[in-house]
Amino acid sequence: MARLNDDAQWIVLMGFIVSFSLFFLGIVINQSTVVGQTTAEGVLEFPKNDILDIRSEVLQSSKITVAADFDDVKKDISSIALSRKNAIVSFGVTQAPPGSTYTKIIDIHYNNGVTAYNETANY
């Protein structure tokens, strides 16, 4: 080593390299637990069932033919979702252009402050 003698410098260098690589492996293991935590939080916060449920209800509502009934249902969904689910839901149904495979184009917007979901469905 320093000034004692200059032998075995390769061995010392290899020792450094090995210890540094062990150090980095340690960091990798350390980070893996953090990854697990953020993933678990993401899964818990994602309102999968709410979105699926809203979506199926909106698609079902699009079949209503009476305009007044449709407006009522639209207001029902918006106000109940806001009061019970803390989510802002709005949707609209327009007729698909003539010659299209689908009959309706449905816009769905969902936002609960954490998750936003927007969809344009051809139905």
Place this chain on the structure above:
Amino acid sequence: MVNSEGQLFTIEGIAAGLIMLLTAFIVVSTTSIYTPGDTHISDMQLEQLGSDALRMMNTPNTSADSAESALQSIIKNNDTDRFRETFLWFCNNKTGGAYDILQFSTDVYYRKTLTTSVNRFHFTESRKPTGGEHAVRVTEWVQVDNTILAGGSMPAEVDNRVQAVLVEVLLWRD
């Protein structure tokens, strides 16, 4: 300093000290594995089970536009007995052995046009909740034709019109 010898030793010593400190820090912080999902996994399973049961009840038998799901006609006719039977049957059924011991309590939320407020009426339950249950909340949107013409017989305070209501179920394992 007395003299300037051994400088490289000093630098090595500092580097080694830093590496040891960092290693100790990483080891200590690694052992405290914290997953917030741990305690909620059984809740999530119960929630999924309840959601699936309600989804099954709210699926019509045919894809015809006029087809009504079981849940739709239950809410429309205020058929609490049928809801209790079907829901408990779906939730407590197992592939073998004894039935599960899930209990529930159901409320229905609706909007009143006159007051534009969201109100609720109690629908049915399998057992009165004492407040000590560890319950999860599952919900299902149901579209009900509560017009007199369609024979809607929801409780009197609910508007007689086509509407979307939210069925909320508190579900717990006894």
